[in-house]
Amino acid sequence: MNPITPVILCGGSGTRLWPRSRKIKPKPFLPLVGDSTLFEATIARCPLSAGFAPPLVVTGTAHLGHVEEQLGAGEARIIVEPEAKNTAAAIALAALRLPEDTVMLVCPSDHHIGDVAAFQAAAREAAGLAAQGWLVAFGISPSAPETGFGYVKRGAAIEGTGGWQVESFVEKPDLERAMQFLADGGYSWNGGIFAFRAGTFLQELAAYRPAIAAAVRKAVEAGREDGRRFHPDAAAFAAVESESVDYAVMESTSRAAMVPAAMAWSDIGNWQALHEALPHDAAGNSTKGRVELRDCANVLVETDGPRVSVIGARNLIVVVDGDEVLVCTHEGAQQVGKLSGAANQ
Numbered sequence: 001m002n003p004i005t006p007v008i009l010c011g012g013s014g015t016r017l018w019p020r021s022r023k024i025k026p027k028p029f030l031p032l033v034g035d036s037t038l039f040e041a042t043i044a045r046c047p048l049s050a051g052f053a054p055p056l057v058v059t060g061t062a063h064l065g066h067v068e069e070q071l072g073a074g075e076a077r078i079i080v081e082p083e084a085k086n087t088a089a090a091i092a093l094a095a096l097r098l099p100e101d102t103v104m105l106v107c108p109s110d111h112h113i114g115d116v117a118a119f120q121a122a123a124r125e126a127a128g129l130a131a132q133g134w135l136v137a138f139g140i141s142p143s144a145p146e147t148g149f150g151y152v153k154r155g156a157a158i159e160g161t162g163g164w165q166v167e168s169f170v171e172k173p174d175l176e177r178a179m180q181f182l183a184d185g186g187y188s189w190n191g192g193i194f195a196f197r198a199g200t201f202l203q204e205l206a207a208y209r210p211a212i213a214a215a216v217r218k219a220v221e222a223g224r225e226d227g228r229r230f231h232p233d234a235a236a237f238a239a240v241e242s243e244s245v246d247y248a249v250m251e252s253t254s255r256a257a258m259v260p261a262a263m264a265w266s267d268i269g270n271w272q273a274l275h276e277a278l279p280h281d282a283a284g285n286s287t288k289g290r291v292e293l294r295d296c297a298n299v300l301v302e303t304d305g306p307r308v309s310v311i312g313a314r315n316l317i318v319v320v321d322g323d324e325v326l327v328c329t330h331e332g333a334q335q336v337g338k339l340s341g342a343a344n345q
Helices: 038-044 061-071 086-096 116-131 175-184 198-208 210-221 245-250 271-277 331-338
Strands: 005-010 056-060 077-081 103-108 135-140 151-157 164-170 187-197 224-226 229-231 256-261 286-288 291-294 300-303 308-311 316-321 324-329
Touching (some): 005 086, 056 061, 056 086, 061 077, 077 086, 086 103, 086 198, 086 245, 116 187, 135 151, 135 164, 135 198, 135 245, 175 187, 198 210, 198 245, 271 316, 300 308, 308 316
Parallel strands (some): 005 056, 077 229, 135 256, 286 300, 291 308
Antiparallel strands (some): 103 187, 151 164, 164 256, 224 229, 316 324
């Protein structure tokens, strides 16, 4: 099989991880789990030795400095979006810069995957299906009735492979439906990781969103190269409609497939999700920095300076970053992005 080309999508502000994540240095570029940043870990999961080609990174001008610093030297290439236009356009930019028969593995840059070997095995399975003309989603094995993720409903098995046709993509459910999905066993989380041939993706995008396909192609044709960077034409790209790849292509195509992936995945979408991904003590506590806990359970405390002491707390999150302090419950973690400090970071 030809090498798989990782297409790393680098965007977003990560406001739900405020005050650690800020506009000046958002979530992908922080060492939230271990010593590597989430972006560095995403690149490291796709080495040449495991059958991957050098990555193609799609990012915006605001993040370009972080991308170049953390990529270091090497054969990686970068597409610099003039403005954010969601994932359908970002993936189309990459597809137009690759040969049509290239198998693209689209990866968000800000997820954590604990089992790299399982990820690589799923990537190879997905690449095999993509080479046959399927548009493949990673179906993340659900461990809880999550209401913050979309779901993929498994359809018929694809003969001779470890993949399945997708019966449907399902929007984020309420808790009752999420519990039904978990009990059913035929539903997986949609983690936003996809594999497809560049040419197949462009054909399907042109079929279902011809205006997006045409506008992105025009921006690429009028773009310019600058070393390993490629800059699409800003005026042409401004006309691109903003839409996710799920809505634009995956929910419409008759070629949607999925591979199951049990790989200790987390989108690190908020402080509670980060707490779950971090190592814990026997009481479920996780700390970083100068922290002392007494009689605590399921508590996360991170500080970059001042000592933090907590006594008798349960299900609590405390984060100190510079002169900003966040204190919230696990239940309140979803609302952090709505705080004025996060919005005006």
